[in-house]
Amino acid sequence: MTHQWTIGFDADDTLWQNEQFFRLSQTRFAEMLDDYVESDHLMERLIAAERRNLGHYGFGIKGFTLSTIETAIEVTRGRVPTKVIAELIEMGREMLRHPIELLPAARESLEHLSGRAEIVLITKGDLLDQERKLAQSGLGDYFDAIEIVSDKTPEVYQRIFARHDTARSMMVGNSLKSDVVPALAIGAWGVHVPHELTWEYEHAEEPTTHPRYRSIPSLSELPALIEDI
Amino acid sequence: MTHQWTIGFDADDTLWQNEQFFRLSQTRFAEMLDDYVESDHLMERLIAAERRNLGHYGFGIKGFTLSTIETAIEVTRGRVPTKVIAELIEMGREMLRHPIELLPAARESLEHLSGRAEIVLITKGDLLDQERKLAQSGLGDYFDAIEIVSDKTPEVYQRIFARHDTARSMMVGNSLKSDVVPALAIGAWGVHVPHELTWEYEHAEEPTTHPRYRSIPSLSELPALIEDI
Incomplete structure (x- = not known):
């Protein structure tokens, strides 16, 4: 890595x-x-x-x-x-006030990758609400950049990853539709970390055979996955 | 300039x-x-x-x-x-659907400054709504960067202008409270272009005697003002 x-x-x-x-x-x-x-x-x-x-x-x-x-x-x-x-x-x-509850291995995974890769938070939703959640999460310092976007389209990923080599760019998230599929579409990697609850809007067919697609059960497996690529 | x-x-x-x-x-x-x-x-x-x-x-x-x-x-x-x-x-x-109506000299002023200065749109409000308005305005190509922020605080201007020399940075807008005062606070210039209608939340005392404060009646005077500084 x-x-x-x-x-x-x-x-x-x-x-x-x-x-x-x-x-x-x-x-x-x-x-x-x-x-x-x-x-x-x-x-x-x-x-x-x-x-x-x-x-x-x-x-x-x-x-x-x-x-x-x-x-x-x-x-x-x-x-x-x-x-x-x-x-x-x-x-x-x-x-809008609900407390932040981190998912397993979120902090550990960011801590491990921080300094070894460029790390960008890419999230959609209300601007102020996403900022509040990031502040409360205590994870802010792990990110080199924060991108709160109105939608996660291939164009958005293209803009964010444009400064970098897209073949060495990766999007990690629980939504096949918003995190994985559009990242694959621009030549980046798409890593699915399924969550037991996913909004029905976020469903998409799993691109099982795509060479740059990976699925991991937990963020704890992300560092090893990146080492392996 | x-x-x-x-x-x-x-x-x-x-x-x-x-x-x-x-x-x-x-x-x-x-x-x-x-x-x-x-x-x-x-x-x-x-x-x-x-x-x-x-x-x-x-x-x-x-x-x-x-x-x-x-x-x-x-x-x-x-x-x-x-x-x-x-x-x-x-x-x-x-x-959320209302059509964009450009203010006098908005386009001309941006056209004149484009390529001669680094131009950044700095706006607050709902993310998608601000993006829609920018797209409809037809002004998008004049900007080197777009910053849709949740609030316009000194910290926000500091972050945006951090890559540059703040003494050669300037914020231009109709709100003394959001555009002028926090820009002055971080060492940048603040240029007020009053609008006949300003939300009462945006009022602040005019920093008339501040050395980096200017007020112009129309954006058409902005290029000359920058030449003069």
Whole structure:
């Protein structure tokens, strides 16, 4: 392993827990509305609203909160009490305050690679929220650069890895769709570290036979994987 | 003027109109609620909600929308119809779609300085929204770097101007509080280009006697000002 490697790390559900807070919020959302609508149907409508609004809101908790309010009004045909809407706003703010819970081997893996490779945090979501989480994680000093982006497209990876040799660049994350597939598309390596909870938006077919694709069960295996390449 | 200069440009209400869309939305907000509350009192409550929520939401339209909903529920003690809340959500989305209207001499000034100085866009707000506006403005090619930041503090300017000589760095914008004062604080120049509409949050005392402070009525005067320094 030499200093030539540039390693991009996803943040949410790669370095720290995230989706579990969305799932808890969805459960609370369903409970708040269980007098009006069945949970399955509600989730379908919420997912549809999130997808429809993605082009306006982008990723993150503020957009999620607005989509829950919109869905609550929609599915109840306007009969949802404003008290519930106020609770949804408060739920969003609680999500924006949730404490950081590091995933196994996140710190150890960064510590090992730090100084041996160029390390970049590449994450999407609300700017302030991602900054807060990074600050709280205590991992900030391991990164040579922080990239909070509105979406993870091949163009975005191209720009970030452009200063480097893309064949010696690697993106590591839990999302096949956002972390692995677009990195492979520009000639970089894509390393999947699956998380038991992954937002359905982030699913993509696993590029099992791609020569620059790897999957590891835990970040603890990342240093050895890089040594092996 | 040499290539040594680094010039940071604010975006909203410096290069293109922004506050006018917020004002229009505030007027619509007051109209929607005029059966329940007087306009003056409503605006006070909205501003209070925005300030209170800034630490959670940061700057931008999504946070503004959430604060209008919260305020509508608050001031009506929950009696606001959900139809109005749905309209507030739609109003927020309309703001996220509003067309870009360049301010006088924005393009000419950038065109003149481009290639003669390092030009950086430094703006706060929602990530995706700021990217959209930049793309629509057609000004993207004039910038050597784009910095969408969660807040404009001395530390942020320090980081952005760190690669350069801060004494030959300059921030140009309509907000004394966000563009001028923190730039002066780190040893850079601060150039105020007042806009007739400035969000009350952005007010600060004019540092009239500061040796690195300048005020110009229009961006058209910027190239000459830099020549003169």
